[in-house]
Amino acid sequence: MKILKWLMYSLFIAIVLGGITVASMYWYFEDELPSVAELRDVRLQTPMQVYSSDGELIAQFGEIRRIPVALEDVPQPLIDAFLATEDQRFYQHWGIDPIGVMRAFVDLVVTGEIQGGGSTITQQLARNFYLTFEQTWTRKIKEAFIALRLESELEKDEILELYLNKITFGHRAHGVGAAAQVYYGKELQDLTLAQMAMIAGLPKAPSTMNPISNPARAEERRAVVLGRMLAEDKITEADYQAALAEPIRTRLHGAEVTMSAPYLAEMVRAEMVARYGEETAYNSGLKVYVTASAQQQRAAQKAVQNNLHNYDERHGFRGVEAQLWQAESDSMPAREELLEQLENFERIGLTLPAVVLATTEQDAQLLFADGTEATLPWAGMAWARPYINPERQGNAPSTVADIFTVGAVVRVRETDKGWRLAQVPEPSAAVVALRPNDGGIAAAVGGYSFKVSQYNRAVQAERQVGSNIKPFIYSAALDNGFTLATLVNDAPINQWNPGSGIAWRPRNSPDVYDGPIRVRQALAKSKNVVSVRLLRAMGIETVVQHLTKFGFDYDELPRNESLSLGSSSMTPLEVARGYAVFANGGYLVEPYFIERIVDDSDTEIYRARPKVACIECEPEDRDVVQAPQVISEQNAFLVTQAMNSAVWGGGSWAHKTGWNGTAWRIQRSDIIIDKAGRNIVGKTGTTNDVKDTWFSGYVSGLVATGWVGFDNLERALGSTTMNSNLDSSEQAISGTEAGAKTALPMWIEFMEGAISQVAAEPFEVPPGLVMARIDLATGKLSRANDYTTRFEYFLPGTAPKEYVDDKSSPTVFGDDDSIF
Known part of the structure; x- marks a missing residue:
């Protein structure tokens, strides 16, 4: 009895001392433990995601890859795999498992060191959120206290959900959702049992047991997990054997991007880092919705890439990328060796590398890096005459042997x-589109491939704009006494410069002169000398001041007559913004690309409030931030009318007076005026020596600018001849490259894919304009009602007062340059 009493006293004292010790340790560490509020406001480090306006994922940024999932969306076999392997008594213990603690204590006694193991899922969660992974008594004690607090504040399912979303799986994947995507490119519900077991085994050693870094160890760990599931009766023997036999097939997968828009995504990334800093931008789970829709962005990407391939094809084939063996002297390497060598050639843009296995006179058999094969038909390579230089191409090929041989990459x-033979295009291109009513960027593509070049030409490349400047020059003219019916002399100019001892001779392109020509027709046909004469009539400073109304930098505009021909340099975005002024009735909008931002709880933390082009808004309307009106609605409409003639031309072809504007190719497209009443306008642009080509234009609700040129400012786009292998339907373009031939087709393809999301509305005639029937030859009033006349729009008081049958000669500006 004495011994029993002694044991009872000893036990009581041990319990009291143990309680005092635990309480003392809790008091000592209390300030370092997370508060109840922190436990309930647990936040996962989640990458920033960028979405199109209609919800398609464009990009994901952040060091940590995480796809948060709700517990009910996790397949039960995956939950069973984790519980069987990591904590089979999870739903029975209260944060600390006594059995696991005893096992860890035995390990300590045997080895003399703190070993891994013994930690419950709750303890692992505590360690992942709040502690380090160092093996010390202090960390273990804190871990236990935090685990107890977690269990007291959170439900078991909440703890398990946090655990499954928090733990690390290697290759920057955090959480089961990210692990499924990174290793298998799948959603959780699409994983096989073997794949679930593989993922469940990763937390033990994610960097050294993952199936990419160490497939052998990963397979061993998978077998352990499957064995635990079998022992816990979570799978059958048949399930176990089938999963064990499943091969280890995995590779790194990127984020589940459903729409590729890398140039736009990079714009968002840079802006978000500038706003919030890297830590918040990359790891706080922000979701950014851009102004661009998936359809319009895809249309822009497709237009840029297809157009550059078309340019490259008409200029000739620059040769194969490599020759893996010579058919005449070498034997073909083994298939495995060929596949290994093909891995050295990347997919770039639309182009896939392949090796030629065999050829006939009219086709070739190709092998791709993934092991698949395909036939390249003659129709897909008949274009490939040799490239000589930008101005010359070789003879059209007759057989496949004229293009490449067996063994070529x-x-x-x-x-x-x-399939079609291709090459990575040498020139660059950009398309940027805006909503003219508020400046929202509807699409932005800055080059052929972001992999090749991250330089975003849509917003960064300052290039000479050529004739894309002319609508702004004509806008100034309409504000300074000219009308669409005014005659200007389209004749060569010779201006002697005493200082340099040479004459400046601006010429039309093509070098054709029509004599007296109406302003509408001169803009539609892009007459260079008329633009110069208009500039002279107004004075350079007047024109420069007018151009600044469209957002162009006053200090960057040339102070000489070359301004009228587009010698100033601008980005495609700046040009598109300027054209938006015409499209929206005279308002200068501010381009923007972030529509809204939501945080990790889907609470909206930012919404753009752009300045809106609003003709009918009242000044006291506080719901709308009105953009400044920089030109009159009437001026914008008149310039729009002139650019509409660039599409449709004028005159009468039946009476041999018909003429085309520079944008006549739009007539053959799917975006012409349709049954819904859609109108379309635009202007070409080509610089000296054809180093830059442009097209800018708009329909109601969408304005877009396209540019094509080389990044090397010294390189010209050149010219081409007809390819005898191709019929007229395959080669609509030949001769010297120009805005109408090089940039306009890209713009057309973009619009064909984009305008279905834009309401088809006609350009309404603004109040205050008057209409009068004029004679096409003289610009005077006419009493006739035939092909020699048309109705024209005029600002009040500017319509002609004389009729064509009067005896007086029409006034022609520029008959004598001394007038200016």
Whole structure:
């Protein structure tokens, strides 16, 4: 009895001392433990995601890859795998498992060191959120206290959900959702049992047991997990054996991007880092919705890439990328060796590398890096005459042997008509589109491939704009006494410069002169000398001041007559913004690309409040931030009318007076005036020596600018001749490259894919304008009602007062340059 009493006293004292010790340790560490509020406001480090306006994922940024999932969306076999392997008594213990603690204590006694193991899922969660992974008594004690607090404040399912979303799986994947995507490119519900077991085994050693870094160790760990599931009766013997036999097939997968828009995504990334700093931008789970829709962005990407391939094809084939063996002297390497060598050639843009296995006179058999094969037909390579220089191409090929031989590494792209020989285009291009009513960027593509060059030409490349400047010059003219019916002399100019001893001779392109020509027709036909004469009539400073109304930098505009021909340099975005003024009735909007931002709880923390072009808004309307009106609605409409003639031309072809504007190719497209009443306008642009080509234009609700040129400012786009292998439907373009030939087709393809999301509305005639029937030859009033006349729009008081049958000669500006 004495011994029993002694044991009872000893036990009581041990319990009291143990309680005092635990309480003392709790008091000592209390300030370092997370508060109840922190436990309930647990935040996962989640990457920033960028979405199109209609919800398609464009990009994901952040060091940590995480796709948060709700517990009910996690497949039960995956939950079973984790519980069987990490904590089979999870739903029974209260944060600390006595059995696990005893096992860890035995390990300590045997080895003399703190070993891993013994930690419950709750303890692992505590360590992942609040502690380090160092093996010390202090960390273990804190871990236990935090685990107890977690269990007292959170439900078991809440703890398990946090655990499954928090733990690390290697290769920057955090949480089961990210692990499924990184290793298998799948959603959780699409994983096989073997794949679930693989993921459940990763937390033990994610960097050294993952199936990419160490497939052998990963397979061993998977077997352990499957064995635990079998022992816990979570799977059958048949399930176990089938999963064990499943091969280890995995590779790194990127984020589930459903729409590629890398140039736009990079704009968002840079802006978000500037606003919030890297830590918040990359790791706080922000979701950014841009102004661009998936459809319009895809249309822009497709237009840029297809147009550059079309340019490259008409200028000739620059040769194969490599020759892996010579058919005459070498034997073909083994298939495995060929596949290994093909891995050295990246997919770029639309182009896929392939090796030529065999050829006939009219086709070739190709092998791709993924082991698949395809036939390249003659129709897909008949274009490939040799490239000589930007101005010359060699003879059209007759057989496949004229293009490449067996063993060559070539690039191909897939088209609607099958595989087509390709090459990574040498020139660059950009398309940027705006909503003219508020400046929202509807699409932005800054080059052929972000992989090749991250330079965003849509917003960064300052290039000479050429004739894209002319609508702004004509806008100034309409504000300074000219009308669409005014005659200006379209005749060569010779201006002697005493200082340099040479004459400046601006010329039309093509070098054709029509004599007296109406302002409407001169803009539609892009007459260079008329633009110069208009500039002279107004004075350079007047024109420069007018151009600044469209957002162009006053200090960057040339102070000489070359301004009228587009010698100033601007980005495509700046040009598009200027054209938006015409499209929206005279308002200068501010381009923007972030529509809204939501945080990790889907609470909206930012919404753009752009300045809106609002003709009918009342000044006291506080719901609308009105953009400044920089030109009159009437001026914008008149310039729009002139650019509409660039599409449709004028005169009468039946009476041999018909003429085309520079944008006549739009007439053959799917975006012409349709049954819904859609109108379209635009202006070409080509610089000296064809180093920059442009097209800018708009429909109601969408304005876009396209640019094509080389990044090397010294390189010209050159010219081409007809390819005898191709019929007229395959080669609509030849001769010297120009805005109408090089940039306009890209703009057309973009609009064809984009305008279905834009309401088809006609350009309404603004109040205050008057209409009068004029004679086409003289610009005077006419009493006739035939092909020699048309109705024209005029600002009040500017319509002609004389009729064509009067005896007086029409006034022609520029008959004598001394007038200016």
